[in-house]
Amino acid sequence: MTTKKVSKIDALASYKSALETAFAERVAKEQALTKEHCASVLRAHLKDINHDVILSMLVENNVALTFINKNEKQIERMNDVLRALAKVAKLNKYAVAMLRTARAFHDAQELVTRNELVACCSKDSARSSARDALIERTATIQSSGTINAQSSMTINALVALNALVESFDVRGKVYKFNADSKIALDYLALAQV
Secondary structure (H helix, E strand, O other), rough: HHHHHHHHHHHHHHHHHHHHHHHHHHHHHHHHOOOOHHHHHHHHHHHHHHHHHHHHHHHHOOOOOHHHHOOOHHHHHHHHHHHHHHOOOOOOOOHHHHHHHHHHHHOOOOOOOOHHHHHHHOOOOOOOOOHHHHOOOOOOOOOOOHHHHHHHHHHHHHHHHHOOOEEEEEOOEEEEEEOOOOHEEEEEEEEHH
């Protein structure tokens, strides 16, 4: 076995161990707060993530284990993206629309705002500028509360997976498509199929 292959196996084993420990600590914390439902959901998420193909993606893309401290819905959205990449689940339409939008802004050498990413979650969201031509909207009509929840979970998951890079400017939070992210590129390639 080559040294490179051994080091990749070691990195995967190390990440898996750290992931399991971090999840166990978070589950114990939730149980101490008598949030058994939350602990149960987290255990299910660990089971979904604890897959060699998914773990390899997390290691290869340097995804920090801090995502474990996000709320359960954000972890679920990350799982959606990862499981689709591992070809064990379907693509998430909001993640696809947001990544396509972020890539369109990237290709135009622009940063995309949070509001522009939120606009991806509904065909009926407000249209306010020439930049709207770069926004891919889903065909779904939703309430503003649902749009905000879906967009927030998806944006945070894509940032945690290093598919989007978050920063701030005078417009508030802005995002850059990470053209070096294998997760982002592979997810968009799957969406083309």
